[in-house]
Amino acid sequence: MIQIAALTKRYGDFIAVDDVSFTAEPGRVTGFLGPNGAGKSTTLRTVVGLAEPTTGRATVLGRRYADLPNPGLEVGVLLDASAQHGGRTGRETLVLAQRTLGLPRTRVDEVLELVGLTRPEARRRVRDYSLGMRQRLGIATALLGDPAVLVLDEPANGLDPAGIRWMRDLLRSFADGGGTVLLSSHLLAEIEMIADDIVMIGNGRVVASGSKATLLSGATTLARADDADALGAALRAAGHDATPTGDGAVATDAGLAAAGRVAFAAGLPLTELRAADGSLEEMFLALTAGTQRDGATAQPTTGAAA
Numbered sequence: 253m254i255q256i257a258a259l260t261k262r263y264g265d266f267i268a269v270d271d272v273s274f275t276a277e278p279g280r281v282t283g284f285l286g287p288n289g290a291g292k293s294t295t296l297r298t299v300v301g302l303a304e305p306t307t308g309r310a311t312v313l314g315r316r317y318a319d320l321p322n323p324g325l326e327v328g329v330l331l332d333a334s335a336q337h338g339g340r341t342g343r344e345t346l347v348l349a350q351r352t353l354g355l356p357r358t359r360v361d362e363v364l365e366l367v368g369l370t371r372p373e374a375r376r377r378v379r380d381y382s383l384g385m386r387q388r389l390g391i392a393t394a395l396l397g398d399p400a401v402l403v404l405d406e407p408a409n410g411l412d413p414a415g416i417r418w419m420r421d422l423l424r425s426f427a428d429g430g431g432t433v434l435l436s437s438h439l440l441a442e443i444e445m446i447a448d449d450i451v452m453i454g455n456g457r458v459v460a461s462g463s464k465a466t467l468l469s470g471a472t473t474l475a476r477a478d479d480a481d482a483l484g485a486a487l488r489a490a491g492h493d494a495t496p497t498g499d500g501a502v503a504t505d506a507g508l509a510a511a512g513r514v515a516f517a518a519g520l521p522l523t524e525l526r527a528a529d530g531s532l533e534e535m536f537l538a539l540t541a542g543t544q545r546d547g548a549t550a551q552p553t554t555g556a557a558a
């Protein structure tokens with residue numbers, strides 16, 4: 253299990269991660285979804301002890317990563333597949349990690365097979381690997397110590413659709429065996445395909461979280477008023493869920509008529525009222541609208557579910 257509690261990370265005056273709380277449960281694949289610069293990597297870096305929280309806490313298996321007795325055997329980590337040493341072969345990369353962790357040599361062949369890297373591929377230098385092969389090698393390294401928890405930053409980057417399906421099956425069986433998986437992505441289709449639970453982050457803050465099924469069926473309506481905070485408060489007071497989208501609208505589980513009535517009763521003229529189509533893509537675009545940093549936009553990937 254991974255628990256993140258009121259985690260905030262500041263760089264000077266800049267708040268990269270702002271009061272983020274969520275839990276990644278064993279037996280589940282938790283997708284951490286957000287546009288570029290939303291704060292995903294920073295959060296994951298605090299989980300694996302590479303960044304200190306400014307306030308709040310991140311724990312893995314009940315302890316801070318730095319306090320785990322043998323983190324390499326308990327948590328498999330893939331943060332940046334492109335950062336692997338280009339001059340080593342894939343096998344050498346794994347053998348080094350296997351020795352560091354004090355594992356039997358046979359484990360290298362086991363993980364190579366698990367990730368579908370052939371013997372000839374394992375003999376090639378990593379600089380000659382495609383990004384997809386680097387991702388497989390990175391996942392092999394993460395799996396080496398047979399950990400209970402996997403933390404993967406954008407692991408599907410560079411994988412083709414068949415590769416993404418392969419990874420989904422791999423992570424599914426890891427989770428079905430009781431493992432905890434936390435993976436990030438800025439691409440909806442990946443998360444929609446792979447994750448059981450989803451945490452959406454925008455501008456450093458969690459904007460929605462829950463099981464994929466709940467999120468998909470959750471927000472049915474998008475309502476917009478000049479005072480979005482007041483609209484959200486009125487909807488909540490009427491017993492509905494209401495999540496500000498960050499661009500002045502509110503995503504709510506109230507139906508169209510109910511949302512209209514609440515706004516009317518509260519004296520809040522609506523400037524937009526429409527059905528959200530319920531897809532994760534709609535949720536993602538609505539909830540992260542206006543929250544992209546780094547000048548990037550939230551792009552549904554090709555083939556994103558409509």
Ligand SMILES: Nc1ncnc2c1ncn2[C@@H]1O[C@H](COP(=O)(O)OP(=O)(O)OP(=O)(O)O)[C@@H](O)[C@H]1O
Pocket residue numbers: 263266267268286287288289290291292293294295438545546
């Ligand atoms: N060491 C740092 N110093 C200053 N700012 C930082 C530092 N690390 C990250 N940031 C900023 O914090 C914000 C969040 O970055 P982060 O890498 O966590 O986002 P992300 O969601 O992983 O994005 P991407 O999908 O682009 O990788 C960005 O605006 C980034 O520029």
